[in-house]
Amino acid sequence: MRKQAKKTGDFGIGMMIHAVHMTDDVTKLNQFYEDVFGGLVYMGVDEPNFLPPEDRWAGLIMISDLCIETMAPNTPVDATKPVGKFYTKFGQHLHSVGYLVDDLVGLGNRMIDKGVYMGRPGGGKIEEMDPDTQYFYPSPRDTAGLMVELCKVHMQNDPRELGTWSSQRKFWETSHPLGIKRMLYVTLGVKDLESAVKTYVDVMQAMPIAEGVDDGGQYKFATLHLGDCLLQLAEPLGPHSPLGRHVAQWGNMIYSITFRVNDLDSAQQWLNGKGIRTSRPRPGLLAADPQDTFNAPYLFTTDVLEGDPFEE
Structure with missing residues (x-):
């Protein structure tokens, strides 16, 4: 299907x-x-x-x-x-x-x-x-x-968009060591969270589904449903976190991509075996070092988001 x-x-x-x-x-x-x-x-x-x-x-x-x-x-x-x-x-x-x-x-x-x-x-x-x-x-x-x-x-x-998709996607979840279930969200770093949320709701009719503070990433966030995916808008709580340094250097800009996975230990073992350094910013979250991923921050989590419209 x-x-x-x-x-x-x-x-x-x-x-x-x-x-x-x-x-x-x-x-x-x-x-x-x-x-x-x-x-x-x-x-x-x-x-x-x-x-x-x-x-x-x-x-x-x-x-x-x-x-x-x-x-x-x-x-x-x-x-x-x-x-x-x-x-x-x-x-x-x-x-x-x-x-x-x-x-x-x-x-x-x-x-x-x-x-x-x-x-x-x-x-x-x-x-x-x-x-x-x-x-x-x-x-x-x-x-x-x-x-x-x-x-x-x-x-x-x-x-x-092919009829084989429902079968093909199982490979990443059940056969590959990363155990990727799905892309959870794309994170956009912003200087003013309230203003950014208003922009997306007003201009693009995005639908807010959650908000809060990520202690590991040191930012406050709002998660929006926009099209067939989730977009996380994130405002750093200070300038010294990875996101804080990114926003200080580049301003409002796309920052990272987060996957939901089956098991963080398995994902970490695979990434480390490929020469990719990792860290655990908080329980339930694994971060790959962007220096080892062509300057693209990739994160992996076992978290289930409250109100996630894509969670089966």
Whole structure:
């Protein structure tokens, strides 16, 4: 059975098509995800895909129900193009997320009406939605820091949209040493949690499901249901935690990805065996050292969130 997306809002924000991980070598990063996470590359299997309008190379790789787009700018890097500009400023870093939207024109017009700057593919501003527009990027300045691609085009050969998906996803939970049950949430570091939550509820019709304080991570948070995934907005309690240092350096920006797993000891043993250092910020949470994961903070937990709409 194919994955059934849980959509939100009036315009049908649905499947998270991918989370983008920026790098300088797509092939090398793909090999990392294959080796450590049991990732399945389904675009750019033999060589990375090149997209001229964005002047970038990329691959698509499944890890449980999360698709990672590995991306690198073409060389020499053109810092006038969005991909080259991001890489020039941030280097290797989690870049963005993307959502499939049923009514892209309707959502785009709503965001324009809310005063959101809309970026077109390859750069430039969208003043008015064109029915032929395939995807666009709201400015992170207007989304509390999250770079997000909103699109109406399904990813070709997406394993989640095939009839074999319900069988295939079992591999990561039952056969792979990490024991990944699902992607739990993407975390966005923010300077002002209350303002960020208001932005997502007002502009993108996200639905709050939980809030609290994470003592291990040293931040207060709000967890929102946005499309077919959860987004955690997190404000550091101080400047010296990993998230605190990230927000102090970069401001509001995507920070980490957390997986729900069967067993932390098994996950830790596997990661350490692959040369990835780990720590336990608190009981129930395992953190991989970003220096060993191409500067992408990955966390693993056995926590079950109260009110989680995706918990079966």
